[in-house]
Amino acid sequence: MDIQEMKAVVIDRFGGTQNLRLADVPLPQPGPGQVRVHVAFAGVNPADWKDMEGLVAGFYEVSFPHILGFDAAGVVDAVGPGVSGFAPGDPVFTTSDHGDGLAGSWAEYLLVSAPRLALVPAGLDLASAAAVPIAALTANQALLAPQRGNLQAGQRVLIHGASGGVGSFAVQLAALAGARVATTCSAANLAYVGELGSELALDYRDPDFPQRLRDWSGEGLDLIVDAVGGDTLPERLQLLRRGGRLVSIATLVADGDVAAETAQARSMGREKIYAIMDADRAGEELAALGARIAAGELRLPPVQVIDLQDAVNAVELVRSGHVRGKLVLRVCGDGF
Ligand SMILES: NC(=O)c1ccc[n+]([C@@H]2O[C@H](COP(=O)([O-])OP(=O)(O)OC[C@H]3O[C@@H](n4cnc5c(N)ncnc54)[C@H](OP(=O)(O)O)[C@@H]3O)[C@@H](O)[C@H]2O)c1
Structure with missing residues (x-):
């Protein structure tokens, strides 16, 4: 049977969850360097509700109907000219390619640039794999990339x-x-x-948590990775030792005055780095993270699976900001 259309969760305008709808849209055809993935599960990220509300629109071209979704796991369905290393039937996981103007992953099929893709290692199921890309890549880069956290053994990190x-x-x-x-x-x-x-776990509602952190860190922290936003971590630059780094993961909603804090950090002999995940050639990094998960070295967080038809529920949950671990949407499931 020649398929011409696919189901996808789309919006026709920016706004709230009332705008989400399951639509029939044309099946995309892979161009040079692209792979078409038959999506089994698609990850849910805070970026999805921000995308839905138009907060990410400045980062890429948006045309409506706009398909949401930044993470996917599934099976290679077709490859475009010039793609090597992937063939139909391969299980893969990936970040979607909004940055190049392509559609999101909350769809039966996803077009993605081959350098973003990684093979799912044996022992990692597709629902779990869909929970990995954005979250794990962001964490890995924020902590370990030399121009970001550059974390070293023995250092103290929050x-x-x-x-x-x-x-x-x-x-x-x-x-x-x-x-x-x-x-x-x-x-x-x-x-x-x-x-x-975690050696020291602190309840952020405890007013004494900054002091407990200071007591623990002695001369000050070597690194802070902030995945929440400046207002929730008072005087965070003062928590760093001289030469220490703050890696502030871009939230788009709680980033404060990035330029002012960057300058303040410099004047204090600290460094602030505003971090946006780099996905363009993230396939190799993702493959390495997948191998660590398959080897049992890196544990998957709890993964809750929600049907694609209930995408509204998934978006509301992630927008609450208090999900433990990850949510993924069951798109086609792993029955193919
Ligand atoms: N720029 C990028 O490339 C990029 C990539 C990925 C993510 N992000 C951004 O990074 C942020 C985190 O992403 P995520 O996927 O980890 O989100 P998430 O899964 O929704 O997790 C948010 C966590 O923040 C905790 N939290 C809420 N308020 C807090 C507070 N005042 N102090 C400390 N912890 C608090 C919650 O813990 P409790 O449930 O225990 O309250 C929750 O587990 C989001 O804003 C996201 O958009 C940016």
Whole structure:
């Protein structure tokens, strides 16, 4: 049967969840360097509600109907000219390619640039794989990229917002790098982040948490990775040692005055880095993270699966800002 259309979750204008609809849209055809993925599961990220509301629109061209979704796992369905290393039937996971003006992953089929793709390793199911790309890549780059966290063994790092998608990977990756890890999360998640490798887990609703952090860090922290936003971590630059770094993950809603804080950090002999995940050639990095998960070195956070038809529910949940681990949407499921 020659398929011409596919189901996708789209919006026709920016706004609230009332604008989400399941639509029939044309099946995309892979061009040079592109792979078409038959999507089994699609990850849910805070970026999805921000995309829905138009907050990400400045970063890429948007045309309506606009398909949401930044993460996917599935099976290669077709490859465009010039693609090597992937063939129909391969299980893959990836970030979607909004940045090049392509559609999102909340659809039965996704076109993606081949350098973003990675093969799903044996032992990692597709629902779990869909939970990995954005969260794990963001955490990995924020902590370890030389121009970002450049974290070294023995250093002390704070992961602010440790129980969500990015945080759950960041705590583990920091501990695996040999760092000493402090975290913030709600009281209900203190034990969870401890299991992930946090030495000092602090409830952000405890007014004494900054002082407890200062007591723990001695001369000051080497690194802060902030996945929540400046207002929630008072005087965060003062928590760093001289020469220490603040890696502030772009939230688009709670970033404060980035230029002013960057200048303030410099004047204090600290460094602030505003971090946006680099996905253009992230396939190799994703493959390495997948291998660590398959080897049991890196644990998956809890993954809750929600049907594509219930995308509104998924968006409301992620917008609440208090999901432990990750949500994924069941698009076609893993029955093919
Ligand atoms: N720029 C990029 O490239 C990029 C990439 C990925 C993510 N992001 C952004 O990074 C942020 C985090 O993403 P995510 O996927 O990890 O989100 P998430 O899964 O929704 O997790 C958010 C976590 O923040 C915690 N939290 C809420 N308020 C807090 C506070 N005052 N102090 C400490 N922790 C608090 C929550 O913990 P409790 O449930 O325990 O309250 C929750 O687990 C989002 O704004 C997202 O858009 C940016």
